Amino acid sequence: MFFPEGQIRVHLYGQPCSMKNSYDGLYALTRHRLGQDPLSGELFVFINRRATQMKVLYFDRSGFCVWSKRLEAGRFISDWREVRNRQMDWTGLKMLLEGIEPGRRKRRYRHVQNSAENTGLNEAPAVKSQHAKRGSDMSAEYR
Secondary structure (H helix, E strand, C coil): CCCCCCCCCCEEEECCCCCCHHHHHHHHHHHCCCCCCCCCCCCEEECCCCCEEEEEEEECCCEEEEEEEEEECCCCCCHHHHHEEEEHHHHHHHHCCCCCHHHHHHHCCCCCCCHHHHHHHCCHHHHHHHHHHHHHHHHHHHH
């Protein structure tokens, strides 16, 4: 399954799909539910309810191909309520395969500011003395 990076369109079916569907079932979903032509050569992505399996249907000039992937751990999609039928590019599909949901942005970390900066009070020495006291108690404990 090698496609030029920017030239292929990918359609994600925005509802859980039975993984029992094969060529004909996925063709029917593409034609009737997505309203797309399965013979167009574009990719059509279907994911099961638990979001642990994915099937991709596409036509390659001589017939239909179904590519599938099953995860041993993790999920492709974290919440079905936020998923809709949508079109994405090849990069979006690669991100989805790696567990990165396109369109969903989360910060990897949150920068916590010092409370002294927020309130204008200088509370840092009190915190420092508590840590120093706790450290001396622990060192006495291990002697």
